Amino acid sequence: MPDDQLSLTFAALADPTRRAILARLADGEATVNELAEPFEMSLQAVSKHLKVLERAGLISRGRDAQWRPCRLEAAPLETASEWIDRYRDRWSDRFDRLEREIERIRHGQEGQEHG
Amino acid sequence: MPDDQLSLTFAALADPTRRAILARLADGEATVNELAEPFEMSLQAVSKHLKVLERAGLISRGRDAQWRPCRLEAAPLETASEWIDRYRDRWSDRFDRLEREIERIRHGQEGQEHG
DNA sequence: CCTGTATTCAACTTATAGGTTGATAAACCA
DNA sequence: TGGTTTATCAACCTATAAGTTGAATACAGG
Numbered sequence: 001m002p003d004d005q006l007s008l009t010f011a012a013l014a015d016p017t018r019r020a021i022l023a024r025l026a027d028g029e030a031t032v033n034e035l036a037e038p039f040e041m042s043l044q045a046v047s048k049h050l051k052v053l054e055r056a057g058l059i060s061r062g063r064d065a066q067w068r069p070c071r072l073e074a075a076p077l078e079t080a081s082e083w084i085d086r087y088r089d090r091w092s093d094r095f096d097r098l099e100r101e102i103e104r105i106r107h108g109q110e111g112q113e114h115g
Numbered sequence: 116m117p118d119d120q121l122s123l124t125f126a127a128l129a130d131p132t133r134r135a136i137l138a139r140l141a142d143g144e145a146t147v148n149e150l151a152e153p154f155e156m157s158l159q160a161v162s163k164h165l166k167v168l169e170r171a172g173l174i175s176r177g178r179d180a181q182w183r184p185c186r187l188e189a190a191p192l193e194t195a196s197e198w199i200d201r202y203r204d205r206w207s208d209r210f211d212r213l214e215r216e217i218e219r220i221r222h223g224q225e226g227q228e229h230g
Numbered sequence: 231c232c233t234g235t236a237t238t239c240a241a242c243t244t245a246t247a248g249g250t251t252g253a254t255a256a257a258c259c260a
Numbered sequence: 261t262g263g264t265t266t267a268t269c270a271a272c273c274t275a276t277a278a279g280t281t282g283a284a285t286a287c288a289g290g
Contacts, residue, residue: 001247001276002131010129014122015278019198026202032237045279047238052277066236066287077203083134084196087141088189116246116277130248147267160249162268167247181257181266 005057006083009076012056017041018049022058025072032068120172121198124191127171132156133164137173137187144177144184 001011012018021035036046050070053059057076062069116126127133136150151161165185168174172191177184 001129004131006134007129007131010125011277013199014116014125014129016117016119016122017278019121022202033235041278042280043237044239044281048278051238066285068237072202074203077199081196081199081203084128084192084199087137087187088192088196126247132248148265156248157250158267159251159269163248166268181255183267 005076006079008056009058009080012052012058013080015049015052017046018053021046021049021053022072025059025070029062029069029071032070035070120191121194123171124173124195127167127173128195130164130167132161133168136161136164136168140174140185140187144186146182146184150185 001007013022017039020038024030024035024038032043032047032050035050036043039046050059050061053070054061057073059070060073062071116122128137132154135153139145139150139153147158147162147165150165151158154161165174165176168185169176172188174185175188177186
């Protein structure tokens, strides 16, 4: 997997388990055991998912005795969202242009052939 | 890889080559050769990337003689962006709550110990 | 110190992503 | 008809993602 920030973020989001973990963390901090509870898979598997999320910067972890409370980090989500929106926007721009083009042609047809 | 829509979309976005292809397509339709031109890798590799993007619904392809013009499809990007923004927002909400909490504690400190 | 709890580390398996090269298919052009 | 261009298919290689089980680590409490 490429290791640039954006790729790490999107790759981390490309898994339902990890998205569910993030959703859970949006309600507040949680320990590894708490996060693992809803899933069928082993605790170790969840621990690995957390590692992926941490590497992507989507979570950070504290230390409280033997617990490692996880919390969300918003920054990479911002970046990802910005990337998407940029191209979503360029699209809309493109649609706008097309609409203007159609409009232009429509008007043009009244007086001339297209070239 | 999980094959739900959101996972397919994020997975497709988790590669710089594919993001570059989408960026290129935001400027308008292009053929496979045109899309492959900027990259060092083989045409077949780019063709595979296009297949990934197509499976994720991020592009669709027409037919014009031996050319297969690709164009962007915005819908999955919308969905992905919505997912991110939902959790980004719950975050902000959380921050707001924390700020209110801090404010509350700050005021509380003037008159009492915390319990 | 020993036990229990929380978490990670290590080794292993299986599936697949992402690249390669070579062959094939489809459409145009001479 | 045959040659060229455009693109895909097929087989293969290598790295790694995602899961498993079992051992190790870190800390709390009797």
